[in-house]
Amino acid sequence: MSLLRVDGLNKIFGQHYALSNVSFEIGPGEVHALVGENGAGKSTFIKIVTGVYAPDGGTIAWKGKPVHIGNPGDARAIGINVVHQDRHLIPSFTGYENLYLGLSYPKGKLGVGVHWKEMKERARTLMETYGVKLNMNKTAQRMSPPEKTMLEILRAMMLECSLLILDEPTASLTDQESEQLFELIGKLTQAGTSILYVSHRMDEIFRLSDRITVFRNGKHVATVNRQDTDRDGLISLMNDNEYKKANREERNVPPGKPVLEVRGLSSEDGKVNGVSLHVREGEVVGIFGLAGAGRTELLETIYGLRRKSGGDIVIQGKPQSSASPRSSLDQGVVLIPEERKRDALVLGMSIRENITLPVLRKFSGGLKMRRKTELREAERWMADLKVKASGAEQAVGQLSGGNQQKVVFAKALISSPVLFLCDEPTQAVDIMTREEIHRLLKSQADAGGAVLFVSSDLQEVLDIADRLYVLHEGRIAAELPNRDVSPEQVLAYCFSQGKDRES
Amino acid sequence: MTEARRSISYIRLIRTYGTVMAGVLIILAFSLLSPHSFATIDNAINISRQISFLVIIALGATLVMAVGEFDLSVGAMASMGGVFAAKLAVAGYPIFFVILLPMLAALAVGYVNGWIVTRFKVLSFITTLAMGTIIGGINFRITGGATVFENIPDSFLYLGQTEFGDIPLLSVIMIFMTILFWYIMTHTALGRKLYAIGGNESASRVAGVRVAFNKNAAFALCGMLAAITGILMASRLGSAHPNGGDGLFLNAYAAVFLGMTSFKEGVPNVWGTFVGAAIIGILANGMTILAVPTFMQDVITGCIVIAAVLMQKLGRGNS
Numbered sequence: 001m002s003l004l005r006v007d008g009l010n011k012i013f014g015q016h017y018a019l020s021n022v023s024f025e026i027g028p029g030e031v032h033a034l035v036g037e038n039g040a041g042k043s044t045f046i047k048i049v050t051g052v053y054a055p056d057g058g059t060i061a062w063k064g065k066p067v068h069i070g071n072p073g074d075a076r077a078i079g080i081n082v083v084h085q086d087r088h089l090i091p092s093f094t095g096y097e098n099l100y101l102g103l104s105y106p107k108g109k110l111g112v113g114v115h116w117k118e119m120k121e122r123a124r125t126l127m128e129t130y131g132v133k134l135n136m137n138k139t140a141q142r143m144s145p146p147e148k149t150m151l152e153i154l155r156a157m158m159l160e161c162s163l164l165i166l167d168e169p170t171a172s173l174t175d176q177e178s179e180q181l182f183e184l185i186g187k188l189t190q191a192g193t194s195i196l197y198v199s200h201r202m203d204e205i206f207r208l209s210d211r212i213t214v215f216r217n218g219k220h221v222a223t224v225n226r227q228d229t230d231r232d233g234l235i236s237l238m239n240d241n242e243y244k245k246a247n248r249e250e251r252n253v254p255p256g257k258p259v260l261e262v263r264g265l266s267s268e269d270g271k272v273n274g275v276s277l278h279v280r281e282g283e284v285v286g287i288f289g290l291a292g293a294g295r296t297e298l299l300e301t302i303y304g305l306r307r308k309s310g311g312d313i314v315i316q317g318k319p320q321s322s323a324s325p326r327s328s329l330d331q332g333v334v335l336i337p338e339e340r341k342r343d344a345l346v347l348g349m350s351i352r353e354n355i356t357l358p359v360l361r362k363f364s365g366g367l368k369m370r371r372k373t374e375l376r377e378a379e380r381w382m383a384d385l386k387v388k389a390s391g392a393e394q395a396v397g398q399l400s401g402g403n404q405q406k407v408v409f410a411k412a413l414i415s416s417p418v419l420f421l422c423d424e425p426t427q428a429v430d431i432m433t434r435e436e437i438h439r440l441l442k443s444q445a446d447a448g449g450a451v452l453f454v455s456s457d458l459q460e461v462l463d464i465a466d467r468l469y470v471l472h473e474g475r476i477a478a479e480l481p482n483r484d485v486s487p488e489q490v491l492a493y494c495f496s497q498g499k500d501r502e503s
Numbered sequence: 504m505t506e507a508r509r510s511i512s513y514i515r516l517i518r519t520y521g522t523v524m525a526g527v528l529i530i531l532a533f534s535l536l537s538p539h540s541f542a543t544i545d546n547a548i549n550i551s552r553q554i555s556f557l558v559i560i561a562l563g564a565t566l567v568m569a570v571g572e573f574d575l576s577v578g579a580m581a582s583m584g585g586v587f588a589a590k591l592a593v594a595g596y597p598i599f600f601v602i603l604l605p606m607l608a609a610l611a612v613g614y615v616n617g618w619i620v621t622r623f624k625v626l627s628f629i630t631t632l633a634m635g636t637i638i639g640g641i642n643f644r645i646t647g648g649a650t651v652f653e654n655i656p657d658s659f660l661y662l663g664q665t666e667f668g669d670i671p672l673l674s675v676i677m678i679f680m681t682i683l684f685w686y687i688m689t690h691t692a693l694g695r696k697l698y699a700i701g702g703n704e705s706a707s708r709v710a711g712v713r714v715a716f717n718k719n720a721a722f723a724l725c726g727m728l729a730a731i732t733g734i735l736m737a738s739r740l741g742s743a744h745p746n747g748g749d750g751l752f753l754n755a756y757a758a759v760f761l762g763m764t765s766f767k768e769g770v771p772n773v774w775g776t777f778v779g780a781a782i783i784g785i786l787a788n789g790m791t792i793l794a795v796p797t798f799m800q801d802v803i804t805g806c807i808v809i810a811a812v813l814m815q816k817l818g819r820g821n822s
Contacts, residue, residue, distance in 0.1 A: 325709055343706050348703075
């Protein structure tokens with residue numbers, strides 16, 4: 001008997017079918033992966049089975065009986081819980097308090113005060129059951145990304161939970177942190193909980209799932225057993241066109257002049273500690289490191305967002321006396337930040353206004369903005385990058401994640417950069433957009449630009465970097481030309497504390 | 504389906520222009536109730552003069568709200584503008600300095616507001632509340648707590664009391680200021696940057712916008728506009744009271760909030776603020792003509808602000 005079964009599920013937004021005639025089932029105790037490009041309908045599906053949206057047609061059966069899930073409370077009551085990509089924790093609350101969000105606190109003898117002891121006891125049993133080690137006295141804001149994810153999963157398990165939906169759970173985790181999560185997933189399924197696992201990451205999907213369901217353009221394409229398919233097979237199901245395997249192609253890097261030279265760079269907060277590196281014209285350089293290694297901080301210090309306490313930054317032979325985002329942009333340095341919505345886009349503003357924000361000077365003649373020139377330029381970049389939108393005046397907040405990321409790139413390209421700093425450029429975008437972004441970075445390098453990017457996805461670094469640095473605790477642990485480098489080698493440097501380098 | 508879409512576009516229309524429509528309805532209602540006193544050219548001119556102070560001070564509040572901050576010191580700053588200018592006028596300074604010095608002083612105080620907020624990351628709410636208190640104290644010190652009205656030269660009264668034909672200079676200044684700041688906010692790089700900062704400060708910083716500099720500029724301009732309001736009031740009344748401008752503060756924000764419900768959804772905008780200030784002014788004028796007691800006027804004005812904000816939520820659903 002299936003745990004959850006949907007039949008002919010429809011959801012219409014305007015005239016657009018977000019889901020059309022979707023039918024499949026999830027069995028008890030299985031890890032069921034749900035894949036598809038951005039906009040394939042995965043989020044819509046999750047929102048329907050968790051009671052956020054009402055379906056426009058179709059039926060849902062839970063443990064064999066038809067159910068009506070009218071609101072998120074209904075979903076939780078029958079045992080469906082979701083852990084989202086953006087975490088739903090209250091930053092200033094401790095682990096215990098977050099665990100009990102939305103539940104009634106156990107009461108003390110008088111029936112008023114909170115019975116903290118009982119609360120802690122229950123949390124402890126829960127953690128023991130699933131083998132999670134977590135300091136629950138910490139506030140959520142002081143927890144690391146994996147700790148927060150664990151906490152959210154524990155919270156879902158506070159009530160009887162038969163189906164746990166994980167939406168891109170590893171998006172902000174490093175490989176090593178993801179391992180902890182996978183272990184927990186194993187324990188959950190052993191205890192009989194089913195997992196609906198939504199992810200873009202192929203290796204995880206193949207490692208974890210029993211069955212895989214593919215959505216495309218709101219339709220259910222196939223549900224396959226893991227053993228019966230492979231990466232390429234899955235990708236061709238997700239995509240109409242034949243997909244070419246993303247292998248690293250050896251690029252011929254001309255021995256160009258250095259665009260960026262960093263010597264002994266340290267940040268005031270100590271997150272970056274004496275880093276020296278360089279990037280030459282026509283080169284794509286990757287930085288890999290575990291979470292907390294100072295990857296983002298390094299890029300931010302180079303860009304001038306973070307104060308430096310020592311060291312030199314030289315761009316095209318010119319030493320930068322005082323780094324600030326403005327002066328970096330003027331020198332032809334752009335930063336693609338990791339957190340798109342937080343640091344890269346003004347969601348309420350139009351695509352045009354976002355693209356031209358770094359180069360407003362270019363469009364202001366005297367006092368007045370030259371609107372027509374601005375619009376033409378914005379539209380040209382939208383066409384170049386194939387941004388799907390109703391027009392340049394559409395608010396960026398209304399676009400899909402992949403298209404938002406393209407706007408971010410347009411915004412970077414408009415200032416004709418010589419150096420691209422990219423922080424997790426393909427985080428949470430679909431595989432096609434990811435390919436496009438990779439191509440774009442390479443073409444920047446081919447045109448004589450320099451690219452320095454950070455990724456927590458080792459595969460990505462090995463796929464597109466010509467050379468790579470391994471960062472460990474704010475220092476460079478290794479510099480490797482990307483020739484026959486194995487993931488194990490790179491990871492070894494991450495854990496080796498850079499001992500062999502010291503000499 | 505087309506029907507559903509039509510009703511959605513009606514809702515959008517109401518959301519975007521509802522406040523303007525409500526303003527028109529209010530004018531119609533007063534015109535019907537009081538055709539001979541309210542609905543006259545003379546009264547329209549009168550209203551335009553009455554709202555000029557509110558419009559100008561609210562323009563400043565609009566700038567600061569556009570960058571996502573508050574300036575609660577605008578009332579005290581207006582009072583300061585008034586008493587400072589009046590004192591200078593009485594002391595016999597040339598009219599040019601009488602107007603310029605208070606404006607510069609308020610520009611500086613506004614800048615300090617911004618500097619404290621941006622440099623030390625203090626909430627603008629707290630900073631400007633305290634600054635308002637400080638300025639209020641200084642106002643009392645300057646005047647000894649008394650209204651400045653003796654020996655004010657006629658040259659100082661020119662601004663507030665001149666009329667071209669029937670049109671008061673005050674109304675002309677108000678229109679000029681509104682157009683000027685509408686232009687700045689929508690047609691210049693400065694305006695774009697202010698809105699970008701209000702929309703997403705962090706993203707603006709990454710995009711090379713000098714956030715602190717632009718925020719300070721918004722606070723400084725806001726202070727200056729408040730001082731201009733105070734100077735004009737003192738010139739109009741021929742006197743300046745150490746807290747004469749304080750009462751404008753709440754209405755200024757009511758005007759901005761009303762304005763945020765029109766034209767551009769949820770974003771402070773210049774014409775919206777103008778409409779908001781006009782609605783508040785028209786209500787006050789009309790209700791006074793109809794002899795509505797003052798306390799009732801306050802109750803009604805408050806209700807209308809809440810109603811306008813609720814109307815904007817129309818059709819939003821729960822998402």
